[in-house]
Amino acid sequence: MPKKSKKQKKQNEVNFTGGDMYVQGEISGLMRLKDKFFNKDTAFTIEERQLLGIHGLLPPVVRTIEDQVELCFMQFLDIDEDLMRYCYLIRLAARNERLFYKLLATHGDKCLPYVYTPTVALATLHAPYVFQFPVVLFITIEDKGHVYNVLKNWPQPDVRAICVTDGGRILGFGDMGLHGYPIPKGKATLYTALAGVRPHYCLPICLDVGCNNSEVREDPLYMGLKRKRPARAEYDEFVDEFMEAVVSRYGPNCLVHFEDIGNTDAFRLLTKYRFKYTMFNDDIQGAGVVALAAIASAANISNTKLEDHRVLFQGAGEAALGIANILFIALKTEGLDDNEARSRIWLRDSKGLVAYNRPQGHLSEYKLAFARKRAAIEKLEDCVREFKPTILIGVSAQHGSFSREVLELMALYNKRPIIFAMSNPPSKAECTAEAAFTHTRGKCLFASGSPSPPLVYAGETYHITQVNSLYGFPGIVMGAIACCISHLTPGVFIVASHTISSLCTDDDYHQCRLLPPLNKLTLCAFEIACNVVEYAYKNNLARRKPDPIDIRAFVKHQMYDLNYEAAIKTWLQEYEK
Numbered sequence: 001m002p003k004k005s006k007k008q009k010k011q012n013e014v015n016f017t018g019g020d021m022y023v024q025g026e027i028s029g030l031m032r033l034k035d036k037f038f039n040k041d042t043a044f045t046i047e048e049r050q051l052l053g054i055h056g057l058l059p060p061v062v063r064t065i066e067d068q069v070e071l072c073f074m075q076f077l078d079i080d081e082d083l084m085r086y087c088y089l090i091r092l093a094a095r096n097e098r099l100f101y102k103l104l105a106t107h108g109d110k111c112l113p114y115v116y117t118p119t120v121a122l123a124t125l126h127a128p129y130v131f132q133f134p135v136v137l138f139i140t141i142e143d144k145g146h147v148y149n150v151l152k153n154w155p156q157p158d159v160r161a162i163c164v165t166d167g168g169r170i171l172g173f174g175d176m177g178l179h180g181y182p183i184p185k186g187k188a189t190l191y192t193a194l195a196g197v198r199p200h201y202c203l204p205i206c207l208d209v210g211c212n213n214s215e216v217r218e219d220p221l222y223m224g225l226k227r228k229r230p231a232r233a234e235y236d237e238f239v240d241e242f243m244e245a246v247v248s249r250y251g252p253n254c255l256v257h258f259e260d261i262g263n264t265d266a267f268r269l270l271t272k273y274r275f276k277y278t279m280f281n282d283d284i285q286g287a288g289v290v291a292l293a294a295i296a297s298a299a300n301i302s303n304t305k306l307e308d309h310r311v312l313f314q315g316a317g318e319a320a321l322g323i324a325n326i327l328f329i330a331l332k333t334e335g336l337d338d339n340e341a342r343s344r345i346w347l348r349d350s351k352g353l354v355a356y357n358r359p360q361g362h363l364s365e366y367k368l369a370f371a372r373k374r375a376a377i378e379k380l381e382d383c384v385r386e387f388k389p390t391i392l393i394g395v396s397a398q399h400g401s402f403s404r405e406v407l408e409l410m411a412l413y414n415k416r417p418i419i420f421a422m423s424n425p426p427s428k429a430e431c432t433a434e435a436a437f438t439h440t441r442g443k444c445l446f447a448s449g450s451p452s453p454p455l456v457y458a459g460e461t462y463h464i465t466q467v468n469s470l471y472g473f474p475g476i477v478m479g480a481i482a483c484c485i486s487h488l489t490p491g492v493f494i495v496a497s498h499t500i501s502s503l504c505t506d507d508d509y510h511q512c513r514l515l516p517p518l519n520k521l522t523l524c525a526f527e528i529a530c531n532v533v534e535y536a537y538k539n540n541l542a543r544r545k546p547d548p549i550d551i552r553a554f555v556k557h558q559m560y561d562l563n564y565e566a567a568i569k570t571w572l573q574e575y576e577k
């Protein structure tokens with residue numbers, strides 16, 4: 001925003017505040033109608049319309065934001081196709097941002113699955129079709145050398161949280177290249193919808209470094225660079241330049257959330273950056289936070305301790321290792337030594353049990369940490385027979401890999417087998433809720449990665465827990481940016497995980513819910529944010545000084561205001577700077 005002299009500012013002011021009217025500043029009426037940040041649609045009062053010169057451009061009706069929300073909700077419900085519901089919502093967000101977030105705040109249970117999992121998966125499959133300007137910043141490998149200049153083109157100057165993907169491993173689909181861009185958009189929307197992060201602080205970014213999936217890349221409608229991914233050295237140089245440009249443009253407190261990056265790149269970047277920048281990887285650390293909370297609940301329901309459990313992972317990628325690592329820390333906190341803690345964790349990847357001496361040879365250092373000193377076992381069924389896990393976690397994107405035999409074995413060895421089929425979208429899930437309940441004869445404590453309706457089995461209704469990082473990352477991001485955290489240490493993720501499980505009630509346990517119900521997601525985000533802030537100040541990780549006296553008020557004060565009038569107030573604060 002250009003700086004104005006005091007005198008100029010005075011001249012430009014049309015300051016008329018009477019009743020609920022709030023018309024101030026030099027922004028023209030038409031500009032307010034066209035700008036998602038200021039637009040109130042039919043909520044502009046007649047007086048405002050006259051003062052702003054937009055009288056006649058709207059029908060004479062004046063609605064409250066609550067009435068507008070209900071109207072939008074009716075329109076939304078009238079749409080039959082999932083992808084069209086997604087399009088409706090992103091168009092509303094582009095036209096009237098506050099109304100969009102108010103709709104999500106009012107009807108989150110119905111609307112969130114259409115801006116996030118599972119519908120966001122459809123959006124990536126139809127990326128050219130749903131593309132809308134400007135929702136995501138695209139930085140390509142051809143911008144190498146001037147990444148900072150591209151970053152500068154983003155219209156909002158005060159970015160505090162970036163969600164970035166390179167499209168390398170989009171959900172369970174693998175490499176989608178630039179067509180993965182709806183993912184960071186969806187995640188950033190949840191920062192605001194669930195945790196109240198102000199939308200102009202959020203920047204979703206897609207790094208386009210090419211795509212190794214020829215089917216995606218050669219599609220005539222493909223929107224990204226038609227090239228393969230570069231060699232590691234060039235990729236790393238590009239991402240290093242990106243991180244440096246973020247710090248130059250937005251300062252060291254700007255949080256970078258990595259999302260759906262290819263497996264080896266994700267681990268390498270996390271190891272390299274975690275103590276250098278304010279960053280985290282949601283597929284690794286975020287998945288760990290939420291899965292650990294659900295495991296803690298399952299242990300509670302079955303009257304056991306964490307150390308009584310044996311966990312077998314189907315899949316040894318980002319989520320598996322993220323969960324295994326946080327579980328390892330939690331087990332050690334319960335008093336187990338390294339070997340005892342590791343002995344409770346088995347991983348199975350596409351080649352079989354992760355074991356030192358298996359013939360397929362090389363294991364990444366991240367898998368090696370959990371490799372077993374024993375003979376290789378190939379089939380999942382045989383791993384279950386051998387290890388007799390109490391918990392089976394599916395993070396492999398191998399649809400149907402929790403076969404009838406696997407599920408029956410789990411029921412044979414356990415009074416309450418704990419089964420998480422976490423892969424997304426549902427077409428990639430290891431099993432359905434119905435299969436899990438049927439083949440364990442209703443004994444299982446089950447969770448999926450996407451939202452599922454309640455299941456009726458043998459006359460009983462069961463709520464299906466959604467073990468998805470949406471319980472964790474919005475609050476972590478809010479807490480981190482509220483106190484300007486320097487680094488996200490393992491303790492931050494443990495605090496977030498404990499916060500989630502502490503919000504489960506006896507009633508939830510009674511209904512076999514392993515996480516709080518979805519209508520408590522905003523509460524969850526707020527409590528996580530407060531606890532992360534508290535932890536950061538206690539552990540000398542917070543850069544914002546002085547320490548707040550009242551942490552809850554401190555966080556609340558920084559949250560997005562869903563009232564229209566707040567748009568003008570925020571604008572004036574910026575203007576006065």
Ligand SMILES: O=C([O-])CC(=O)C(=O)O
Nearest residue numbers: 117171172260283424468
């Ligand atoms: O987006 C989701 O629902 C969970 C997630 O991060 C993934 O599957 O990569």
Ligand SMILES: [Mg+2]
Nearest residue numbers: 171259260283
């Ligand atoms: Mg992800």
